[in-house]
Amino acid sequence: xxxxxxxxxxxxxxxxxxxxxxxxxxxxxxxxxxxxxxxxxxxxxxxxxxxxxxxxxxxxxxxxxxxxxxxxxxxxxxxxxxxxxxxxxxxxxxxxxxxxxxxxxxxxxxxxxxxxxxxxxxxxxxxxxxxxxxxxxxxxxxxxxxxxxxxxxxxxxxxxxxxxxxxxxxxxxxxxxxxxxxxxxxxxxxxxxxxxxxxxxxxxxxxxxxxxxxxxxxxxxxxxxxxxxxxxxxxxxxxxxxxxxxxxxxxxxxxxxxxxxxxxxxxxxxxxxxxxxxxxxxxxxxxxxxxxxxxxxxxxxxxxxxxxxxxxxxxxxxxxxxxxxxxxxxxxxxxxxxxxxxxxxxxxxxxxxxxxxxxxxxxxxxxxxxxxxxxxxxxxxxxxxxxxxxxxxxxxxxxxxxxxxxxxxxxxxxxxxxxxxxxxxxxxxxxxxxxxxxxxxxxxxxxxxxxxxxxxxxxxxxxxxxxxxxxxxxxxxxxxxxxxxxxxxxxxxxxxxxxxxxxxxxxxxxxxxxxxxxxxxxxxxxxxxxxxxx
Amino acid sequence: xxxxxxxxxxxxxxxxxxxxxxxxxxxxxxxxxxxxxxxxxxxxxxxxxxxxxxxxxxxxxxxxxxxxxxxxxxxxxxxxxxxxxxxxxxxxxxxxxxxxxxxxxxxxxxxxxxxxxxxxxxxxxxxxxxxxxxxxxxxxxxxxxxxxxxxxxxxxxxxxxxxxxxxxxxxxxxxxxxxxxxxxxxxxxxxxxxxxxxxxxxxxxxxxxxxxxxxxxxxxxxxxxxxxxxxxxxxxxxxxxxxxxxxxxxxxxxxxxxxxxxxxxxxxxxxxxxxxxxxxxxxxxxxxxxxxxxxxxxxxxxxxxxxxxxxxxxxxxxxxxxxxxxxxxxxxxxxxxxxxxxxxxxxxxxxxxxxxxxxxxxxxx
Numbered sequence: 044x045x046x047x048x049x050x051x052x053x054x055x056x057x058x059x060x061x062x063x064x065x066x067x068x069x070x071x072x073x074x075x076x077x078x079x080x081x082x083x084x085x086x087x088x089x090x091x092x093x094x095x096x097x098x099x100x101x102x103x104x105x106x107x108x109x110x111x112x113x114x115x116x117x118x119x120x121x122x123x124x125x126x127x128x129x130x131x132x133x134x135x136x137x138x139x140x141x142x143x144x145x146x147x148x149x150x151x152x153x154x155x156x157x158x159x160x161x162x163x164x165x166x167x168x169x170x171x172x173x174x175x176x177x178x179x180x181x182x183x184x185x186x187x188x189x190x191x192x193x194x195x196x197x198x199x200x201x202x203x204x205x206x207x208x209x210x211x212x213x214x215x216x217x218x219x220x221x222x223x224x225x226x227x228x229x230x231x232x233x234x235x236x237x238x239x240x241x242x243x244x245x246x247x248x249x250x251x252x253x254x255x256x257x258x259x260x261x262x263x264x265x266x267x268x269x270x271x272x273x274x275x276x277x278x279x280x281x282x283x284x285x286x287x288x289x290x291x292x293x294x295x296x297x298x299x300x301x302x303x304x305x306x307x308x309x310x311x312x313x314x315x316x317x318x319x320x321x322x323x324x325x326x327x328x329x330x331x332x333x334x335x336x337x338x339x340x341x342x343x344x345x346x347x348x349x350x351x352x353x354x355x356x357x358x359x360x361x362x363x364x365x366x367x368x369x370x371x372x373x374x375x376x377x378x379x380x381x382x383x384x385x386x387x388x389x390x391x392x393x394x395x396x397x398x399x400x401x402x403x404x405x406x407x408x409x410x411x412x413x414x415x416x417x418x419x420x421x422x423x424x425x426x427x428x429x430x431x432x433x434x435x436x437x438x439x440x441x442x443x444x445x446x447x448x449x450x451x452x453x454x455x456x457x458x459x460x461x462x463x464x465x466x467x468x469x470x471x472x473x474x475x476x477x478x479x480x481x482x483x484x485x486x487x488x489x490x491x492x493x494x495x496x497x498x499x500x501x502x503x504x505x506x507x508x509x510x511x512x513x514x515x516x517x518x519x520x521x522x523x524x525x526x527x528x529x530x531x532x533x534x535x536x537x538x539x540x541x542x543x544x545x546x547x548x549x550x551x552x553x554x555x556x557x558x559x560x561x562x563x564x565x566x567x568x569x570x571x572x573x574x575x576x577x
Numbered sequence: 578x579x580x581x582x583x584x585x586x587x588x589x590x591x592x593x594x595x596x597x598x599x600x601x602x603x604x605x606x607x608x609x610x611x612x613x614x615x616x617x618x619x620x621x622x623x624x625x626x627x628x629x630x631x632x633x634x635x636x637x638x639x640x641x642x643x644x645x646x647x648x649x650x651x652x653x654x655x656x657x658x659x660x661x662x663x664x665x666x667x668x669x670x671x672x673x674x675x676x677x678x679x680x681x682x683x684x685x686x687x688x689x690x691x692x693x694x695x696x697x698x699x700x701x702x703x704x705x706x707x708x709x710x711x712x713x714x715x716x717x718x719x720x721x722x723x724x725x726x727x728x729x730x731x732x733x734x735x736x737x738x739x740x741x742x743x744x745x746x747x748x749x750x751x752x753x754x755x756x757x758x759x760x761x762x763x764x765x766x767x768x769x770x771x772x773x774x775x776x777x778x779x780x781x782x783x784x785x786x787x788x789x790x791x792x793x794x795x796x797x798x799x800x801x802x803x804x805x806x807x808x809x810x811x812x813x814x815x816x817x818x819x820x821x822x823x824x825x826x827x828x829x830x831x832x833x834x835x836x837x838x839x840x841x842x843x844x845x846x847x848x849x850x851x852x853x854x855x856x857x858x859x860x861x862x863x864x865x866x867x868x869x870x871x872x873x874x875x876x877x878x879x880x881x882x883x884x885x886x887x888x889x890x891x892x893x894x895x896x897x898x899x900x901x902x903x904x905x906x907x908x909x910x911x912x913x914x915x916x917x918x919x920x921x922x923x924x925x926x927x928x929x930x931x932x933x934x935x936x937x938x939x940x941x942x
Binding site: 061351375376377378379385387392393395396397398399403407410419420 | 800814937
């Protein structure tokens with residue numbers, strides 16, 4: 044039996060950006076009706092490769108074949124015409140349009156909209172039945188959750204009759220149950236003969252859903268394997284180029300006295316929306332408290348309040364002493380003085396000044412320290428020397444204190460922030476998304492540093508949207524949903540299913556499958572919003 | 578986007594921009610039937626060919642140093658202070674009040690007092706837009722522009738109705754007392770045995786301007802406040818993370834910026850006119866924007882750019898005096914320089930970046 048003609052075949056694709064060779068002589072063949080995973084660290088070249096396939100970039104060299112015939116893809120219009128659909132990590136939807144209008148946008152039949160919309164409504168219904176892609180056609184995008192928004196993106200591609208679907212990190216914004224729901228849909232699409240390319244950095248997803256997996260490292264395709272014949276450890280090694288410890292090595296915690304106590308913390312934002320609705324949390328010395336939740340449920344606001352970036356009401360005590368929650372007495376300086384260090388969620392916008400050199404960033408937030416000055420003048424040379432030492436200690440590469448922050452990779456940027464926040468021996472450490480956009484090799488190091496600080500008796504609040512990270516690093520887990528703490532669990536006594544339901548705001552065990560409960564909740568939410576619009 | 582080497586960013590780009598502006602200016606001069614080569618020669622001899630010319634060039638440059646520094650300090654916090662003109666006008670008011678109403682026995686004391694007065698009034702004039710930006714979110718560009726008009730109207734009122742000597746037809750203050758007369762470069766250089774033109778207006782304020790360059794450099798790169806100003810300019814969320822109050826820092830930055838712009842008045846009002854007249858600033862506040870842009874907001878760059886614009890001002894005046902090239906064309910030439918060095922930065926930058934990328938590739942191959 045001859046193998047079927049590949050749905051997509053790439054031969055010798057190369058692409059450089061200036062001196063950076065993002066893709067080097069990449070060849071890839073994807074069989075029709077399969078799910079092909081592409082895995083690799085940040086900057087390995089996955090997104091560049093897919094951008095070439097979707098017509099955003101032109102390859103410097105190489106050929107593309109779609110269904111066995113050579114294809115020239117100068118722009119995304121050509122990609123769509125060739126039957127390729129793409130679901131981006133950040134959705135490309137018009138927030139103020141309805142689901143139906145978004146599906147039709149750019150694929151209208153003519154100048155008159157009404158017939159197009161009617162036709163779209165019919166085919167949307169057909170697609171929904173065929174692939175179990177349930178959406179509310181007349182809801183506004185801004186009113187529906189991310190899970191449903193993602194289904195709209197998939198429907199957009201299918202409406203344009205895509206036979207090949209590329210998904211770029213599709214689960215980054217989803218709860219575990221929503222991710223399960225997505226995988227059910229992908230499975231269904233595969234069974235109906237669609238070809239799917241799944242780009243991810245999560246090994247678990249590759250193992251769960253793909254038929255074949257390709258590993259990229261530093262712009263090269265290092266291996267392509269049938270998923271059934273590999274395992275996470277082997278894939279991790281192929282990605283990083285050395286053996287990687289996937290589990291966090293830590294002993295049981297010995298929690299001490301309460302270091303930080305929050306009572307009824309509430310935040311109302313500029314638009315009058317309640318972001319935190321009375322948060323009660325106790326953080327003990329010598330433990331890591333993991334705060335799980337889907338992005339946008341108030342965890343960012345909580346970190347901002349604790350870190351002194353945002354005013355709040357309620358009560359906050361550190362080692363029994365009350366801290367201000369508004370005004371200058373509650374700013375970042377005051378928090379640092381109270382012994383709270385803060386590794387923020389967004390290191391590029393908050394934790395670092397990207398244009399500043401590493402040594403300048405190494406005192407960011409601590410620049411008031413009189414030891415850094417003689418008279419009115421900052422001791423720049425001494426600060427830079429000390430920063431160089433810190434960078435050696437925290438394995439920042441390259442350890443060049445005169446390099447601007449933007450010239451470091453994501454993992455090394457994070458190490459600069461960690462070095463700054465950890466070296467001053469804080470009583471309490473707030474850590475937001477410590478490994479977002481960080482490669483596997485650096486993750487190992489960052490996790491071990493966090494555990495080391497815990498073992499030194501410090502209190503650590505870990506906020507992460509990666510449930511794996513919460514599960515493996517925390518000594519205690521709290522789940523946040525819609526500005527409230529839904530509950531607390533111990534890592535040994537819970538599982539991803541239970542946490543996932545809490546993250547979706549569902550308490551207790553429902554008598555239906557989790558994905559169904561989540562989908563019902565999504566529809567209920569959309570309907571509630573619709574009603575409130577009148 | 579490929580990055581340029583540092584030297585190309587600082588030296589090559591302004592130079593290429595200048596050459597482009599010069600070429601275009603030459604074409605315009607050709608188009609009206611004059612000889613561009615002769616025009617350039619005239620500008621150079623007029624502005625740089627004698628100590629008299631230098632005296633004027635440096636006098637103008639001193640004005641631009643102050644207003645250029647004012648714009649750059651604000652820009653480090655990403656505040657676009659367009660109000661240098663109004664702040665310099667108010668600085669003039671401060672100088673006039675000090676010189677006319679304080680008993681000052683010697684020019685050195687007068688200079689210190691007048692500098693303080695000029696800086697204070699300029700700072701107050703920038704404080705209001707700064708405060709409005711920080712607390713009310715009123716855009717600094719809009720408010721500082723509006724404050725230029727208010728400043729002009731205010732000075733108009735004060736000079737016509739309150740400060741004009743009785744019986745005088747001219748809307749200006751009386752002449753300042755002779756004790757407040759600032760030494761010119763001629764007075765300063767004579768003891769050193771260096772002959773300098775007696776008639777040129779460049780004066781001791783130039784040294785104050787140079788001192789201001791050094792102080793601004795120290796402020797921005799060597800003090801905690803400068804660190805905070807730069808951090809805020811790059812990222813406001815970052816500043817909040819680090820406990821740098823954005824509102825507080827904006828107000829402080831604008832006060833410093835306004836004080837610098839106001840400081841210009843010791844040169845034009847005290848050093849040259851020796852009384853406060855209407856429209857004493859002659860647009861120097863706006864030239865400061867171009868000077869800061871061209872000088873890359875670095876005090877040393879500002880100094881060089883200020884001297885260049887001083888040359889253009891003085892050379893342009895000579896052209897208008899000795900040729901049929903109309904005064905307006907001088908403004909066109911100045912505008913072209915501003916356009917190329919300030920606004921059209923990317924037009925030069927991108928091709929240059931491509932050239933450098935190609936060179937790099939060639940080396941690697």
